[in-house]
Amino acid sequence: MSAIQINNTALIDRLEQVAKRLTDTTPLAAAIALSLDTVTQDNFDSGGRPTWAGLKAGGASRLYKSSNLRRSVLPTHGRDFAIIGTNVPYAAIHQFGGKTKPHVIRPKNGKALAFGGGVYKQVNHPGSDIPARPYLPIDDRGFLQREAEDAIFNDVDIYWQKSFD
Template sequence: MIEIRIDDAAVRAKLTELMRRGMDLTPAMRKAAGIMADAVEENFDQEGRPKWPSLAAATIKARAKTGNWPGKILQRSGSLAASITRSSDAHQAMAGTNKVYAAIQHFGGKAGRGHKVTIPARPFMKLEEDDMAKIVKMFEEYLTK
């Protein structure tokens, strides 16, 4: 399973302050998980932020032959994008996928029979600075309730 984990000082500071006040973070964590999942969806929609590497010519040819081209990168069937889940409780917020092939698509590497095919990294399970800012702002608003 691939998960998004936030290790950001600003977010941790807000969480520490909320916990210090004894606040129930369940609603805020639910919103944070939603922001994370929305960010991943945006990565799929925009084909990366920044843009992912293009598909290999052989991949484009194979997809065209099966009627799956033109199309979006990492969305031949849509099952990877559809597999993104969110979960949360009072102490954590997560977005992730349970697709076995997600890691090779996200991190890149050697794949296929004999690991002869190089798949470039196309990081879809990531947050951009503006996504982090949304999470910080949401916790700030929750803190001032």
């Protein structure tokens, strides 16, 4: 068996530096999480990519009224993972679409509801069909949208180049 010995301390230092950077990918994961967040925020700004299904007349034009969903989306990362997500209860139905359950609507601040020219103590809502309006940079099959893929490729290229600086 043959062996090669490296006597150049600068080269040895550089190889050790590269090996260390490639075993601790926390900086890469942080960059990827930030890119996923940026693409998600861009999806909110542009009304979806592809454009979200139409909203009811008078509804919010960009999927949000209070911005609660948008503000709840947070990136997280660790040594070997990058995550983008939210914990608001209605996040999934906006991402993937679906039907809400029938429910009773009662007044919050008064004794009755004024609706359709009548006054009621409560209204039985039949449920709503909510079209998918994906804001996270994945589709219903779990594939990244093109902008997220491009951003992550860029993050990996930058990390790779920095490993050799």
